Amino acid sequence: MSNPSNDADHLETLDRDLHRFSHLETATQYVSRPLVGLGIALVFIVIAGLVAGMFYGDYPSNLIVVTAAAFGAYMAINIGANDVANNMGPAVGANALTMGGAIVIAALCESAGALLAGGDVVSTISKGIIDPAGIADAQVFIWAMMAALISSALWVNLATVFGAPVSTTHSVVGGVMGAGIAAAGFAAVNWPTMGKIAASWVISPVLGGAIAAGFLAFIKVKIIYQDDKIAAARKWVPVLVGIMAAAFASYLALKGLKRIIKIDITTALMIGIVVGAITYVITAPLIKKQSEGLENRNKSLKVLFGLPLVFSAAMLSFAHGANDVANAVGPLAAIVHASEFGDFAAKVAIPTWVMIIGAFGISFGLFLFGPKLIRMVGEQITKLNPMRAYCVALSAAITVIVASWLGLPVSSTHIAVGGVFGVGFFREWDAERRLRKSAATRPETKRIAPEERRRRKLVRRSHFMTIVAAWVITVPAAAIMSGVIFLLLNSIVV
Numbered sequence: 001m002s003n004p005s006n007d008a009d010h011l012e013t014l015d016r017d018l019h020r021f022s023h024l025e026t027a028t029q030y031v032s033r034p035l036v037g038l039g040i041a042l043v044f045i046v047i048a049g050l051v052a053g054m055f056y057g058d059y060p061s062n063l064i065v066v067t068a069a070a071f072g073a074y075m076a077i078n079i080g081a082n083d084v085a086n087n088m089g090p091a092v093g094a095n096a097l098t099m100g101g102a103i104v105i106a107a108l109c110e111s112a113g114a115l116l117a118g119g120d121v122v123s124t125i126s127k128g129i130i131d132p133a134g135i136a137d138a139q140v141f142i143w144a145m146m147a148a149l150i151s152s153a154l155w156v157n158l159a160t161v162f163g164a165p166v167s168t169t170h171s172v173v174g175g176v177m178g179a180g181i182a183a184a185g186f187a188a189v190n191w192p193t194m195g196k197i198a199a200s201w202v203i204s205p206v207l208g209g210a211i212a213a214g215f216l217a218f219i220k221v222k223i224i225y226q227d228d229k230i231a232a233a234r235k236w237v238p239v240l241v242g243i244m245a246a247a248f249a250s251y252l253a254l255k256g257l258k259r260i261i262k263i264d265i266t267t268a269l270m271i272g273i274v275v276g277a278i279t280y281v282i283t284a285p286l287i288k289k290q291s292e293g294l295e296n297r298n299k300s301l302k303v304l305f306g307l308p309l310v311f312s313a314a315m316l317s318f319a320h321g322a323n324d325v326a327n328a329v330g331p332l333a334a335i336v337h338a339s340e341f342g343d344f345a346a347k348v349a350i351p352t353w354v355m356i357i358g359a360f361g362i363s364f365g366l367f368l369f370g371p372k373l374i375r376m377v378g379e380q381i382t383k384l385n386p387m388r389a390y391c392v393a394l395s396a397a398i399t400v401i402v403a404s405w406l407g408l409p410v411s412s413t414h415i416a417v418g419g420v421f422g423v424g425f426f427r428e429w430d431a432e433r434r435l436r437k438s439a440a441t442r443p444e445t446k447r448i449a450p451e452e453r454r455r456r457k458l459v460r461r462s463h464f465m466t467i468v469a470a471w472v473i474t475v476p477a478a479a480i481m482s483g484v485i486f487l488l489l490n491s492i493v494v
Helices: 003-054 060-080 085-093 098-117 138-161 168-184 191-224 228-254 265-290 298-341 352-380 386-406 411-441 450-455 462-491
Strands: 121-123 345-350
Touching: 003 265, 060 085, 060 098, 060 138, 060 298, 060 450, 060 462, 085 098, 085 352, 085 450, 098 298, 098 352, 098 411, 098 462, 138 168, 138 298, 138 352, 168 191, 168 298, 168 462, 191 228, 191 298, 191 386, 191 411, 228 298, 228 386, 228 450, 265 298, 265 386, 265 411, 298 352, 298 386, 298 411, 345 450, 352 411, 411 462
Parallel strands: none
Antiparallel strands: 121 345
């Protein structure tokens, strides 16, 4: 007959051991989770290289294309991990979308944009950064493009690790410039074009932030600060949704449909006005019905902005896929063209399989590594709700249209993140203004110490400084890396 005390001791020991095993299993899963993502990414890169090998001829040109395709896949994964966060971050931060929902929508819309509306002809020298005539030998040109591809992918990867959303287009520009300088000297670089790109570092975020802040100010004055918020929302939300529809219709006509038809800015704006008017007519009764029974408080307003915000995030992703993927795979397309024909040109056609690598690579990068940057953009810079996030998305579309009209090269990354900063800094200014107004009308209001005011800042300064620093050094950092990689590649081959 067993001793009850021994049985109890045995069960206690067993529970303790099982508890240890449970902790060990949890720790193992935590450690192995990143390795699973890296493993899947590596498999995709290998598959991309094998697909390229199936399409292209004999050794050694076959080997060059296979290698370039592998690095092109690596670049696409990094775009998904970093760049797409700018489109989905605000919607996730405002709780209009779950992380899973955002990733699915972004993956589908980015892929659709790349495959359906992506440019079939790309300026492989990144919009005239270097002069192809300055590089006489096709083999040297191939190594320059390979160096640009590798360096830009490495830089975006590094920025993602440090949680800094950077422009992948600017990374490619820096890579092409650095390789061009290493291959043919400073004279090969088109410095006026580089000057415009440098100006866009300032113009993109400032313009995006100013437009986002302007719309938030409008929403506060016309809706939030009104006595009857719901009545004000019924009047103005359909107008704002109509403006959003007009902006995105113009944006997509201008940027997203260039593969199907070339549309000038005047026609794009006319298309936008028509679509905006139709959207207003459809939206007004829907908003009126949706607002029935809502309480007269700010929380109720969030419901009315939720669905437009989801649509805006989807449209931004589609336009990003159409516009930016081609820029990212440009060096790969240039390598494929030079390997196949033995020469190079300022513009070449992008093979369908190259665009497929770009589209699927973005989806894999987003699924595997995107949540980190999505959370950073949507939650950690400043607190967003559907109204604020809506202003960010709307400013991104309008800023691109304004920049296209002015002929300025802008970064969608800088615009979106600048919009988030603009909303946050406007809220800080508005809070300070209301505090001063309250103190002036009510002298008995308790004064807040300067230290407490600094603590109450609505934009996290550490993220602000990190992101701005990453933006400033993107082109020079990618250029230096690209120059070094080109010299290494050239010395190995020679």
